[in-house]
Amino acid sequence: MDERQLxxxxxxxxxxxxxxxxxxxxxxxxxVTQQLQALQRGVGVxxxxxxxxxxxxxxxxxxxxxxxxxxxxxxxxxxxxxxGATDRPRGEVSVSGFNSIALTLFPALVQRFGRGxxxxxxxxxxxxxxxAFPRLAGRYDxxxxxxxxxxxxxxxxxxxxxLLHEPLDVALPPEHPLAAKRRLSPSDVADQPWISTHEGxxxxxxVDAIAAAAGHPVDIVHRVNEFSVAAELVRxxxxxxxxxxxxxxxxxxxxxxxxxxxxxxxxxxxxxxxxQLTRAAVRAVLAQLRVLADDLRERSxxxxxxx
Amino acid sequence: MDERQLxxxxxxxxxxxxxxxxxxxxxxxxxVTQQLQALQRGVGVxxxxxxxxxxxxxxxxxxxxxxxxxxxxxxxxxxxxxxGATDRPRGEVSVSGFNSIALTLFPALVQRFGRGxxxxxxxxxxxxxxxAFPRLAGRYDxxxxxxxxxxxxxxxxxxxxxLLHEPLDVALPPEHPLAAKRRLSPSDVADQPWISTHEGxxxxxxVDAIAAAAGHPVDIVHRVNEFSVAAELVRxxxxxxxxxxxxxxxxxxxxxxxxxxxxxxxxxxxxxxxxQLTRAAVRAVLAQLRVLADDLRERSxxxxxxx
DNA sequence: GAAACAATTCAGTATCGCTACATTGAGTTG
DNA sequence: CAACTCAATGTAGCGATACTGAATTGTTTC
Numbered sequence: 126m127d128e129r130q131l132x133x134x135x136x137x138x139x140x141x142x143x144x145x146x147x148x149x150x151x152x153x154x155x156x157v158t159q160q161l162q163a164l165q166r167g168v169g170v171x172x173x174x175x176x177x178x179x180x181x182x183x184x185x186x187x188x189x190x191x192x193x194x195x196x197x198x199x200x201x202x203x204x205x206x207x208x209g210a211t212d213r214p215r216g217e218v219s220v221s222g223f224n225s226i227a228l229t230l231f232p233a234l235v236q237r238f239g240r241g242x243x244x245x246x247x248x249x250x251x252x253x254x255x256x257a258f259p260r261l262a263g264r265y266d267x268x269x270x271x272x273x274x275x276x277x278x279x280x281x282x283x284x285x286x287x288l289l290h291e292p293l294d295v296a297l298p299p300e301h302p303l304a305a306k307r308r309l310s311p312s313d314v315a316d317q318p319w320i321s322t323h324e325g326x327x328x329x330x331x332v333d334a335i336a337a338a339a340g341h342p343v344d345i346v347h348r349v350n351e352f353s354v355a356a357e358l359v360r361x362x363x364x365x366x367x368x369x370x371x372x373x374x375x376x377x378x379x380x381x382x383x384x385x386x387x388x389x390x391x392x393x394x395x396x397x398x399x400x401q402l403t404r405a406a407v408r409a410v411l412a413q414l415r416v417l418a419d420d421l422r423e424r425s426x427x428x429x430x431x432x
Numbered sequence: 433m434d435e436r437q438l439x440x441x442x443x444x445x446x447x448x449x450x451x452x453x454x455x456x457x458x459x460x461x462x463x464v465t466q467q468l469q470a471l472q473r474g475v476g477v478x479x480x481x482x483x484x485x486x487x488x489x490x491x492x493x494x495x496x497x498x499x500x501x502x503x504x505x506x507x508x509x510x511x512x513x514x515x516g517a518t519d520r521p522r523g524e525v526s527v528s529g530f531n532s533i534a535l536t537l538f539p540a541l542v543q544r545f546g547r548g549x550x551x552x553x554x555x556x557x558x559x560x561x562x563x564a565f566p567r568l569a570g571r572y573d574x575x576x577x578x579x580x581x582x583x584x585x586x587x588x589x590x591x592x593x594x595l596l597h598e599p600l601d602v603a604l605p606p607e608h609p610l611a612a613k614r615r616l617s618p619s620d621v622a623d624q625p626w627i628s629t630h631e632g633x634x635x636x637x638x639v640d641a642i643a644a645a646a647g648h649p650v651d652i653v654h655r656v657n658e659f660s661v662a663a664e665l666v667r668x669x670x671x672x673x674x675x676x677x678x679x680x681x682x683x684x685x686x687x688x689x690x691x692x693x694x695x696x697x698x699x700x701x702x703x704x705x706x707x708q709l710t711r712a713a714v715r716a717v718l719a720q721l722r723v724l725a726d727d728l729r730e731r732s733x734x735x736x737x738x739x
Numbered sequence: 740g741a742a743a744c745a746a747t748t749c750a751g752t753a754t755c756g757c758t759a760c761a762t763t764g765a766g767t768t769g
Numbered sequence: 770c771a772a773c774t775c776a777a778t779g780t781a782g783c784g785a786t787a788c789t790g791a792a793t794t795g796t797t798t799c
Contacts, residue, residue, distance in 0.1 A: 126511060128434060129756095144776060156757055158778055163756090168514035178765045178776050185516065192510035199506040203499035204433060207475035209492065436787095450746060463788055465747055470787090485745045485796040741799090748793070755786080762779070769772080 128200060130164040131193035133157055134172065134182070138190045139282040140260060142179040149263050194399050201400035214405035215243045221251040221261055222269035225352050225372045226393060230269070233417050234410070244406045252350060254325030258396060259283045266407050267414070268396040273330045274388045284402060286411060288418035289393040293331060293367045294381035296359045301380075303365075308385045315339030318364030320347040320355045328367050331389050338387060371425040393418065435507060437471040438500035440464055441479065441489070445497045446589040447567060449486040456570050501706050508707035521712035522550045528558040528568055529576035532659050532679045533700060537576070540724050541717070551713045559657060561632030565703060566590045573714050574721070575703040580637045581695045591709060593718055595725035596700040600638060600674040601688035603666045608687075610672075615692045622646030625671030627654040627662045635674050638696050645694060678732040700725065 136146040143161075147154040165172050172186035182190060205211055218238070222231060227250045238246040251261055251268075258270035262283045269288075272279070279285050295314055297304045303313055315335055322328045336343045346364050349355045355366040356376035369391060370381065383389075395414055401407045443453040450468075454461040472479050479493035489497060512518055525545070529538060534557045545553040558568055558575075565577035569590045576595075579586070586592050602621055604611045610620055622642055629635045643650045653671050656662045662673040663683035676698060677688065690696075702721055708714045 126507070126514070131510065142776070143778095152756090153758060154777065155759080155779085159756075162778090168511075170514060170516065172514075175765090175777080180777070185514070189510060189514050192506070192513040195506035196503065196510055199499070199502035200433070203438065203496060203503055204475075206499040207433070207477060207492070207496050209477065451744085459787090460789060461746065462748085462790080466787075469747095482746080482795090487746070743796100743798080745796080746794080748791105750791085751789085753786100753788080755784105757784080758782090760780085763777085765774100765776080767772100767774075769770100 126164060126167050128196065130160050131189075131196055133160050134164065134186060134190045135193050135197070135282070136263065137161075137173070137180065138182050138187060139263065139280075141181065144179075145260075197398075197400040198403055201403040205404055210405055212405075213243065214409040216404070216406045217245050217247055218267065218404075218406050218410045219247045219249065219265045220267045220269065220410065221249040221265040223252045223271060224250065224350065225369060226269045226271070228353075228374070229372050229421060230414065230417050234413065237413055238410060244409050246410060252326075254323075255327060256325070262396045262398050266397060266401050266404075267410060269393065269414075270396050271327050271391045271393050273327050274390045274392070275334075276330055279394065279396060282398075283396040284399050286395040286397075286415070287392060288395060288414060289371065289422060291372060291391050291393055291422075292370045292383060293328065293389040293391060294370050294383050296356055296366045296368045296376075296379050296381055298360060298362055299378065299380050301365075304380050304382065306382065309382050310385050311335045311338035311387055314365060314384070315341065315343050318344050318346045320349055320358050320364050320366040321345045322350045322355075323348050326350055327391055331367055331387065334387050334389075335384075371422055433471060433474050435503065437467050438496075438503055440467050441471065441493060441497045442500050442504070442589070443570065444468075444480070444487065445489050445494060446570065446587075448488065452567075504705075504707040505710055508710040512711055517712055519712075520550065521716040523711070523713045524552050524554055525574065525711075525713050525717045526554045526556065526572045527574045527576065527717065528556040528572040530559045530578060531557065531657070532676060533576045533578070535660075535681070536679050536728060537721065537724050541720065544720055545717060551716050553717060559633075561630075562634055563632065569703045569705050573704060573708050573711075574717060576700065576721075577703050578634050578698045578700050580634050581697045581699070582641070583637055586701065586703060589705075590703040591706050593702040593704075593722070594699060595702060595721060596678065596729060598679060598698050598700055598729075599677045599690060600635065600696040600698060601677050601690050603663055603673045603675045603683070603686050603688055605667060605669055606685065606687050608672075611687050611689065613689065616689045617692050618642045618645035618694055621672055621691070622648065622650050625651050625653045627656055627665050627671050627673040628652045629657045629662075630655050633657055634698055638674055638694065641694050641696075642691075678729050 133146055133150065136149050137143065140146055140149060143154055143157050147157045161173055170185045171183055172189060173180050174183050210216060231248050234246055235248060238244050249265060253261065255272050255276060258268060259280050259282055261268045295309050303309060306313070319332055321332045332343060332345065347358060349358065352368045352373045353376060356368055356379050359366050360376065360378045367389065368381065395411060440453055440457065443456050444450065447453055447456060450464050451461055454464045468480055477492045478490055479496060480487050481490050517523060538555050541553055542555060545551050556572060560568065562579050562583060565575055566587050566589055568575045602616050610616060613620065626639060628639045639650060639652065654665060656665065659675045659680045660683060663675055663686050666673050667683065667685045674696065675688065702718060
């Protein structure tokens with residue numbers, strides 16, 4: 126039972142297949158099998174079981190994976206102590222962000238934690254389907270992720286820090302008849318041509334909810350993940366779209382109207398593995414992200430009042 | 433930085449020499465040197481330094497050793513989880529005890545945790561000099577240890593559970609003139625021939641304190657570690673001795689008189705490495721030791737009242 | 740200054756974890 | 770239902786690594 130074997134166990138829990146574990150740890154599947162067997166030989170209890178053609182954890186395996194978290198946390202803290210970085214944060218922190226948030230937060234972040242600073246960020250844009258965000262936490266120290274209100278919460282394998290709880294508004298051309306209303310009901314918009322996102326990405330679920338509320342499917346004419354592109358299409362009169370209120374720069378020639386009766390908000394959260402929070406540098410970046418997100422919301426609310 | 437290297441670091445802190453670490457871990461000194469070098473290569477900071485001809489930890493080394501405790505605690509807990517022994521204590525627990533306490537507690541302990549029970553104790557008698565008790569915690573899960581009131585506290589490498597705070601009384605033959613007094617002052621006993629213990633063992637320090645209070649050295653005629661043997665010598669009229677009030681079976685033909693003005697008590701404690709406390713079996717034995725010790729004191733106080 | 744002891748260095752050896760390739764087994768597709 | 774695909778497991782061989790044992794350096798003691 127060593128650090129590596131316990132890491133394999135945790136990855137298997139997070140990723141759900143031996144092959145994925147092997148890729149995440151940059152080894153062959155054969156090596157993973159052998160290490161898992163060695164671990165099970167050591168404890169005498171079966172920790173894994175075949176589930177169809179993939180591999181899952183038994184109850185004992187899950188219990189051990191949970192206990193393994195503390196081992197990795199303790200080891201991370203020991204490394205932090207050894208580097209003498211407990212008091213004064215130092216080192217590199219990798220951060221991944223989805224499109225819209227990267228656009229707004231990354232520049233401010235790199236300004237504060239640029240190259241040469243004691244704490245330096247390495248930035249990556251990663252826009253993936255909602256259920257894929259937790260897996261990114263194995264590759265990056267901090268993961269900026271978003272999910273819609275009524276979707277399942279993030280899994281227990283990651284620690285969650287909430288940044289924003291951001292309303293999604295309906296974007297319309299100013300000359301659109303619906304633009305005259307202050308709030309739009311699901312039935313108002315259900316008959317409009319829609320610009321949604323790719324399957325599995327946020328917003329899709331809310332468009333589905335609108336269809337459910339109206340009692341009939343909606344007409345989705347385009348699927349565009351990039352909100353600023355979607356806004357341009359709205360301006361071009363292709364249809365209506367849902368766009369986040371704060372993180373997307375207000376596009377010219379488009380008006381936003383809140384949606385009534387349907388919970389149209391997304392959570393913008395930072396996901397990370399528990400052991401990352403032991404690093405002072407990671408905590409510093411996380412704190413700054415919260416500051417930036419708060420700024421963003423406040424600045425936007427003020428702008429709202431001006432409009 | 434793996435479990436073994438961190439263990440070496442902790443042992444070096446506890447034992448104070450590379451050779452002792454090697455013996456404790458059953459490897460050659462050469463292996464220890466190499467592992468320490470590998471560890472230092474990994475962290476980039478010197479963790480050890482020569483102190484005369486032995487090896488000590490630097491400040492960074494001590495810090496890392498402290499952090500290593502959490503790693504070993506987490507690993508011990510993981511092993512406990514893997515064995516499925518978190519709820520129902522199972523397994524063997526090794527216990528070492530010094531002479532007088534072994535005599536009184538071991539039989540009751542083995543009755544509760546005998547062979548075949550889910551929790552079984554392995555008992556060892558180890559009567560060592562006071563400063564050697566903490567080192568025993570590396571060899572045994574639980575160590576019954578004693579120290580006099582005014583001696584330095586146990587080092588931070590061990591967790592301490594107090595069992596008794598036991599008075600030391602002066603043992604006299606009944607016909608001795610001093611036996612008429614209810615309490616004895618240092619000057620009363622300073623001129624008596626003394627039966628003390630070997631150098632470094634408890635009681636010696638208290639006898640020294642008596643000499644200091646009287647202003648002149650006392651006459652130590654015998655040095656006997658075993659209290660029941662010392663009591664026999666007292667009965668034979670060889671001199672007076674200090675004996676613990678509760679843990680030593682009251683010897684026939686000897687009376688005990690409390691000592692005034694000098695703090696003549698010993699702590700009877702259980703020492704263990706922090707990671708041992710994660711094991712439910714160890715905690716069960718420890719709890720039983722506390723029960724037995726409380727019984728012992730109460731039973732003895734009652735007997736006191738009878739006499 | 741010699742002897743005793745602690746730590747280190749430097750071979751040589753055994754063990755262990757990895758890759759590469761072959762095989763088994765489960766799900767999918769024509 | 771055969772053919773295919775993909776996940777996981779077994780096996781042989783290679784390279785890294787942790788150990789032992791002997792020789793060496795440095796420190797304390799008599």
